[in-house]
Amino acid sequence: MENIPLIKKEDDIAQIICERTDILDGDVIVIASTIVGKAEGRTFSLVDIVPGAEAVEFSKHIRFTPEFIQAVLERSRECLISSPVLLVEMKNGHICINAGIDESNVEEEILLELPADSDASAAYIGKGIESYTGTQISVIITDTNGRAFKRGQTGVAVGVYRIHPLKDWKGQKDLFGKELKITEEAVADEVAGAANLLMGEGNGGYPVVIIRGLKLRSKDSASVKEMYRSDEEDLIKKSLKYLRCRV
Amino acid sequence: MENIPLIKKEDDIAQIICERTDILDGDVIVIASTIVGKAEGRTFSLVDIVPGAEAVEFSKHIRFTPEFIQAVLERSRECLISSPVLLVEMKNGHICINAGIDESNVEEEILLELPADSDASAAYIGKGIESYTGTQISVIITDTNGRAFKRGQTGVAVGVYRIHPLKDWKGQKDLFGKELKITEEAVADEVAGAANLLMGEGNGGYPVVIIRGLKLRSKDSASVKEMYRSDEEDLIKKSLKYLRCRV
Numbered sequence: 001m002e003n004i005p006l007i008k009k010e011d012d013i014a015q016i017i018c019e020r021t022d023i024l025d026g027d028v029i030v031i032a033s034t035i036v037g038k039a040e041g042r043t044f045s046l047v048d049i050v051p052g053a054e055a056v057e058f059s060k061h062i063r064f065t066p067e068f069i070q071a072v073l074e075r076s077r078e079c080l081i082s083s084p085v086l087l088v089e090m091k092n093g094h095i096c097i098n099a100g101i102d103e104s105n106v107e108e109e110i111l112l113e114l115p116a117d118s119d120a121s122a123a124y125i126g127k128g129i130e131s132y133t134g135t136q137i138s139v140i141i142t143d144t145n146g147r148a149f150k151r152g153q154t155g156v157a158v159g160v161y162r163i164h165p166l167k168d169w170k171g172q173k174d175l176f177g178k179e180l181k182i183t184e185e186a187v188a189d190e191v192a193g194a195a196n197l198l199m200g201e202g203n204g205g206y207p208v209v210i211i212r213g214l215k216l217r218s219k220d221s222a223s224v225k226e227m228y229r230s231d232e233e234d235l236i237k238k239s240l241k242y243l244r245c246r247v
Numbered sequence: 248m249e250n251i252p253l254i255k256k257e258d259d260i261a262q263i264i265c266e267r268t269d270i271l272d273g274d275v276i277v278i279a280s281t282i283v284g285k286a287e288g289r290t291f292s293l294v295d296i297v298p299g300a301e302a303v304e305f306s307k308h309i310r311f312t313p314e315f316i317q318a319v320l321e322r323s324r325e326c327l328i329s330s331p332v333l334l335v336e337m338k339n340g341h342i343c344i345n346a347g348i349d350e351s352n353v354e355e356e357i358l359l360e361l362p363a364d365s366d367a368s369a370a371y372i373g374k375g376i377e378s379y380t381g382t383q384i385s386v387i388i389t390d391t392n393g394r395a396f397k398r399g400q401t402g403v404a405v406g407v408y409r410i411h412p413l414k415d416w417k418g419q420k421d422l423f424g425k426e427l428k429i430t431e432e433a434v435a436d437e438v439a440g441a442a443n444l445l446m447g448e449g450n451g452g453y454p455v456v457i458i459r460g461l462k463l464r465s466k467d468s469a470s471v472k473e474m475y476r477s478d479e480e481d482l483i484k485k486s487l488k489y490l491r492c493r494v
Contacts, residue, residue: 081482095396144432148395148483149342150474152413152433154440166399185391186399187444193401194441197434197461214444227397235328236395236483239490 001208009041014128017208023129026217028138030195032207033114033158034102036121036141042113046071058082068101068111075099075113080240087240092117093228094158095237096145114143118159119223126161138163138217142192142199148236155196157188157224164218165189165227186227187216248455256288261375264455270376273464275385277442279454280361280405281349283368283388289360293318305329315348315358322346322360327487334487339364340475341405342484343392361390365406366470373408385410385464389439389446395483402443404435404471411465412436412474433474434463 003020007013013035023029037043051059051066055073059066061083069086073079076088076099089095100114115121118141126139141159146152157165165188195209231237250267254260260282270276284290298306298313302320306313308330316333320326323335323346336342347361362368365388373386388406393399404412412435442456478484 085482087482147433149476149481150433150436151476151480152431152436152474154433154437184399185443186394186397186401189397189399190401190440190444193437194444196432197437197441227399229396229398233398234396235332235334236487239486240483243486243489 001206001210004035004206004208007035007038007207009039011039012128013039014125014132018129018132021210023133023135023137023210024212025135026137026212026215027135028140028163028191028211028214028216029126029129030140030142030191030199030209030211031122031125032199032205033100033118033141033143034112035207036115036118036125036159037102037112040115040121042115043110044071044113045109046111047109058086062086071101071111071113072099075101078241080237080244082244089237090114092119093225095228096143100143100158114158115141119161119225120159122159122161123221136162136217140188140192140195142195144196154189155192155194155199157192160188160222160224162218162222163188163191163216164222165224167216187214188224188227191216248453248457251282251453251455254282254285254454256286258286259375260286261372261379265376265379268457270380270382270384270457271459272382273384273459273462274382275387275410275438275458275461275463276373276376277387277389277438277446277456277458278369278372279446279452280347280365280388280390281359282454283362283365283372283406284349284359287362287368289362290357291318291360292356293358294356305333309333318348318358318360319346322348325488327484327491329491336484337361339366340472342475343390347390347405361405362388366408366472367406369406369408370468383409383464387435387439387442389442391443401436402439402441402446404439407435407469407471409465409469410435410438410463411469412471414463434461435471435474438463 046067049067049070051070055066055070058069072086077091078089081087088099102112122139122141139161140157142155143158144153145156166184167187170183198209293314296314296317298317302313302317305316319333324338325336328334349359369386369388386408387404389402390405391400392403413431414434417430445456
């Protein structure tokens with residue numbers, strides 16, 4: 001969508017979208033977490049933060065202030081890497097750099113955090129859109145994240161409404177009738193990445209993208225937590241935690 | 248594209264695509280590595296493989312035969328995790344499970360490997376399409392890969408022609424005139440993921456997807472290697488290698 005205004009606290013994102021475009025049944029409305037955070041007033045200033053001992057210790061080995069590190073740690077369940085980047089596991093299981101705290105596209109000195117519960121935010125906006133339009137749609141709230149082994153960031157889903165993050169191919173057959181080994185496709189992240197190609201990062205960005213025609217709406221409720229691995233399941237997370245215990 | 252036939256050895260993929268659809272300047276032709284591997288005859292049977300000592304040792308801790316493990320190791324520079332999955336770094340720097348060897352969508356007893364140099368394969372097909380049609384296009388060869396921390400697989404780029412895997416946002420300004428911190432967007436992987444939503448994994452799959460309108464064609468040559476991190480740059484790779492030395 002090319003006509004989303006600058007979003008401010010208490011704006012009704014569902015209404016803003018519905019006033020500006022037609023929504024059809026089955027649309028996936030992809031929304032940048034930045035504008036959701038702004039509408040929810042999730043901005044803060046480092047001036048108000050008192051760093052603890054761990055944040056002060058970490059600050060000796062990374063280019064961040066103790067106040068910024070404290071802000072990241074307060075939003076995290078556990079820190080996986082503390083230098084030269086801050087890689088943390090957030091309370092809902094999402095693993096990312098700096099707990100998703102963002103300095104871009106907000107005013108000087110002000111930081112923006114992710115919605116506290118992005119699934120809930122997606123559901124709130126999704127139900128709003130359905131109520132304004134009488135349609136049945138899905139919502140994905142996105143952020144941009146780096147990844148292991150490769151440079152570059154991609155759009156990823158941090159909150160979903162009525163779209164399961166994983167599509168199950170189990171039991172389906174390949175071209176020669178053999179059962180497929182690849183059973184879970186991370187469709188919400190693929191949709192988030194596709195939308196990110198159109199969103200852009202800068203001042204000409206489009207924070208809302210509508211993906212049409214994919215037939216991914218779920219009948220039951222959905223959560224990004226469905227794709228986060230437990231410590232036991234994730235060898236890489238386990239390795240990082242093992243190393244941290246020994247540093 | 249809905250009308251790609253079953254691909255066999257020595258098929259001309261560029262010709263097959265151009266005979267079946269119109270190609271426009273700037274199109275990104277996304278092609279599943281499966282059909283590129285088949286056209287290049289990159290199938291093999293485990294019967295012909297003689298496992299070495301390392302493969303025999305690994306087979307005690309993983310559900311694969313020594314022959315399959317040997318096939319993976321022969322295509323790898325280094326093994327990062329050897330149980331309960333085989334995560335390897337391939338010779339060009341690509342990190343993936345099982346060195347990308349695939350049992351799906353090929354005949355019984357036959358395995359399919361990735362093209363030996365997917366950038367070269369992408370360039371060969373891309374130049375073929377340009378020569379048949381007189382257009383200027385880009386090509387991405389894709390595979391599906393898992394990722395750290397999250398369940399589910401996504402489409403990723405394993406070979407590119409005339410599209411840089413990373414888009415540089417450096418120097419661009421955000422909404423409030425501040426310089427952007429996120430400087431590299433992994434566009435080739437985002438396009439690969441978008442295409443994967445349409446490709447599917449099973450017998451109704453579409454191995455060729457055309458993405459139009461993105462303006463991502465590069466003037467100079469491009470390689471997937473641009474996005475692979477060095478050992479020093481990648482903390483997670485470094486951690487895994489550190490742990491392997493101590494197992």
